[in-house]
Amino acid sequence: MANFSTNLPCPAPFYDSREFGASGGSNMQIHIDVEGRLCREISPDFKCCLPCPMTDWVYADNFxxxxxxxxxxxxxxxxxxxxxxxxxxxxxxxxxxxxxxxxxxxxxxxxxxxxxxxxxxxxxxxxxxxxxxxxxxxxxxxxxxxxxxxxxxxxxxxxxxxxxxxxxxxxxxxxxxxxxxxxxxxxxxxxxxxxxxxxxxxxxxxxxxxxxxxxxxxxxxxxxxxxxxxxxxxxxxxxxxxxxxxxxxxxxxxxxxxxxxxxxxxxxxxxxxxxxxxxxxxxxxxxxxxxxxxxxxxxxxxxxxxxxxxxxxxxxxxxxxxxxxxxxxxxxxxxxxxxxxxxxxxxxxxxxxxxxxxxxxxxxxxxxxxxxxxxxxxxKWSMVRGWIQLARDMTSSRSAVSEPDPSLPLSRVSGEVKSYQILSKGSAASY
Known part of the structure; x- marks a missing residue:
């Protein structure tokens, strides 16, 4: 980067690193360092640094x-x-x-x-x-x-x-x-x-x-x-x-x-x-x-x-x-x-x-x-067919439970519905 004097402040757009703490953020490195501060070392305790983030200075505005x-x-x-x-x-x-x-x-x-x-x-x-x-x-x-x-x-x-x-x-x-x-x-x-x-x-x-x-x-x-x-x-x-x-x-x-x-x-x-x-x-x-x-x-x-x-x-x-x-x-x-x-x-x-x-x-x-x-x-296309078939099976299963046959006695229908629910639980557990 440019040459600076220790007796002068950092010229714009650079900042004096001594105005900021040395802790936090990435590790401080000298010269151009995309890991941390983008700085030019003037003396061991004096660096002039560009504002963060670094990409704002090396790439276009649409980056x-x-x-x-x-x-x-x-x-x-x-x-x-x-x-x-x-x-x-x-x-x-x-x-x-x-x-x-x-x-x-x-x-x-x-x-x-x-x-x-x-x-x-x-x-x-x-x-x-x-x-x-x-x-x-x-x-x-x-x-x-x-x-x-x-x-x-x-x-x-x-x-x-x-x-x-x-x-x-x-x-x-x-x-x-x-x-x-x-x-x-x-x-x-x-x-x-x-x-x-x-x-x-x-x-x-x-x-x-x-x-x-x-x-x-x-x-x-x-x-x-x-x-x-x-x-x-x-x-x-x-x-x-x-x-x-x-x-x-x-x-x-x-x-x-x-x-x-x-x-x-x-x-x-x-x-x-x-x-x-x-x-x-x-x-x-x-x-x-x-x-x-x-x-x-x-x-x-x-x-x-x-x-x-x-x-x-x-x-x-x-x-x-x-x-x-x-x-x-x-x-x-x-x-x-x-x-x-x-x-x-x-x-x-x-x-x-x-x-x-x-x-x-x-x-x-x-x-x-x-x-x-x-x-x-x-x-695979077979996955699409599988999802369609799964949706049909779920729809038909709900229909079988929610629409009982009116010709059957109420007690028989209730027993079949109960058995279906138990079977579903058992099947899910085994799966």
């Missing part, structure tokens, strides 16, 4: 409304997820094809979306004071939204990994996901997100960085959050490509010589060596026909999360470099002073040091769309 639009997309996506969950809960499995991998992935999407919906409803104050943003210690909404985003993000990646691994085992190794795999998946799929979320809060913390949702601070974000997440995403992608490669290999084998069995080293699995190419092709095609929805969900979600992780990891890296080289923002700071705090005339001088507004908004909207993708690929 916050566009970020809020992503929150409304999350509302629609959450409604889609809840409709899926209700269908899985109340409709027969023959009509929904419910599976614990789908249910857990949908629950993860709901948690992630709550990180956008809760701030949208609460409209929290992003700033602790004039120059200090709120964080998880000073804003309950920040703590809750940050927990939902990071725990839901971790859980989503874990259950995508589980779906990718399950599909690989079924196609390449002919191993169904039985009870053992299910118990292991539940333990790992929810245990690791809990540990990952706790580490983010304990070792790094969350604060208002942009919009009304809290994200992890920059200090240890790579070590605590981004690197483990990217490693897990990389494993899921490798497994998905291995599965795809196996399917292509089987298809090529059928085209080249459908009568000749595969040699012992020609397949990913030893199971495949005991089958001919045409048998393998029929088995793989059958599994793909059953699992294409899950494959589509995994592919779209992995692409979205990779985009999200790369963008934010890049932003953290840029902020770290700017923190250690404050001279790169001197031109921007001087521009703000010369222009009397008119940020619009200085946006071009800071734009190369932050992630572009369009990219951030695209990431938020893509993350919010996860529930819509789940509804599109995991929802």
């Amino acid at each position: 916050d409304p566009l970020i809020d639009a992503a929150g409304w997309v999350a509302v629609v996506a959450t409604a889609c997820c809840l409709l899926l969950c209700l269908s899985w809960a109340f409709l027969p499995v023959q009509q929904t094809s419910r599976h614990y991998l789908s249910v857990c992935l949908t629950a993860s999407a709901i948690l992630l979306n709550l990180g956008f919906i809760i701030p949208l409803a609460a409209q929290p104050d992003k700033c602790y004071d004039t120059i200090t943003p709120n964080d998880m210690h000073t804003s309950p909404v920040c703590a809750i939204s940050g927990a939902c985003v990071h725990f839901g993000g971790w859980a989503g990646v874990m259950w995508l990994f589980m779906r990718s691994l399950s599909l690989h085992l079924q196609i390449c190794w002919n191993i169904p996901d039985g009870r053992t795999f299910m118990l292991w998946a539940f333990g790992v799929g929810w245990g690791i997100p809990v540990v990952g979320g706790i580490l983010v809060f304990v070792l790094n913390g969350v604060s208002f960085r942009f919009g009304s949702t809290c994200y992890t601070n920059h200090t240890h974000s790579m070590e605590v959050f981004w690197i483990p997440l990217l490693v897990l995403i990389g494993l899921a992608v490798l497994i998905a490509f291995a599965t795809l490669g196996y399917c292509i290999k089987v298809y090529i084998a059928v085209l080249s010589d459908p009568a000749r069995p595969l040699p012992s080293g020609a397949s990913v699995s030893t199971f495949a060596t005991r089958m001919g190419p045409r048998q393998l092709y029929r088995r793989v095609r059958r599994v793909l026909a059953l699992q294409w929805r899950g494959i589509a969900v995994v592919s779209i979600f992995l692409a979205t999360i990779v985009f999200y992780a790369v963008v934010f990891a890049f932003q953290d890296n840029v902020v770290r470099s700017v923190t250690h080289r404050p001279e790169v923002a001197v031109e921007w700071g001087v521009c703000l002073i010369v222009e009397g705090g008119d940020k619009d005339k200085c946006l071009d001088k800071i734009s190369r040091h932050v992630v572009s507004q369009e990219t951030l908004i695209a990431v938020c909207i893509l993350l919010s769309l996860n529930g819509v993708w789940l509804f599109m690929f995991l929802g």
Whole structure:
């Protein structure tokens, strides 16, 4: 930022950090720091800081409304997820094809979306004071939204990994996901997100960085959050490509010589060596026909999360470099002073040091769309027929109770109604 003298007050639009307390809000850092105060250090106890929030100075005026639009997309996506969950809960499995991998992935999407919906409803104050943003210690909404985003993000990646691994085992190794795999998946799929979320809060913390949702601070974000997440995403992608490669290999084998069995080293699995190419092709095609929805969900979600992780990891890296080289923002700071705090005339001088507004908004909207993708690929027309049938059954049941046959004696009707009520209670309890 600009050069100041310790003998002069901070020029507008900057504020003297000594006028504000050092407690509360995000941790104080020097130079440009999107985690906390946006300051230029003049001396160890004197900093000139821009007003909070930081995004008001580095992005256009329409930034916050566009970020809020992503929150409304999350509302629609959450409604889609809840409709899926209700269908899985109340409709027969023959009509929904419910599976614990789908249910857990949908629950993860709901948690992630709550990180956008809760701030949208609460409209929290992003700033602790004039120059200090709120964080998880000073804003309950920040703590809750940050927990939902990071725990839901971790859980989503874990259950995508589980779906990718399950599909690989079924196609390449002919191993169904039985009870053992299910118990292991539940333990790992929810245990690791809990540990990952706790580490983010304990070792790094969350604060208002942009919009009304809290994200992890920059200090240890790579070590605590981004690197483990990217490693897990990389494993899921490798497994998905291995599965795809196996399917292509089987298809090529059928085209080249459908009568000749595969040699012992020609397949990913030893199971495949005991089958001919045409048998393998029929088995793989059958599994793909059953699992294409899950494959589509995994592919779209992995692409979205990779985009999200790369963008934010890049932003953290840029902020770290700017923190250690404050001279790169001197031109921007001087521009703000010369222009009397008119940020619009200085946006071009800071734009190369932050992630572009369009990219951030695209990431938020893509993350919010996860529930819509789940509804599109995991929802079925048989669910619609199931709800129609359920409504008809409930209507006919009420009619049977409320409209007794007038030809029957009153005592017989009363006995049948009483028996129906007892049967309903017994059925509900057993279910």
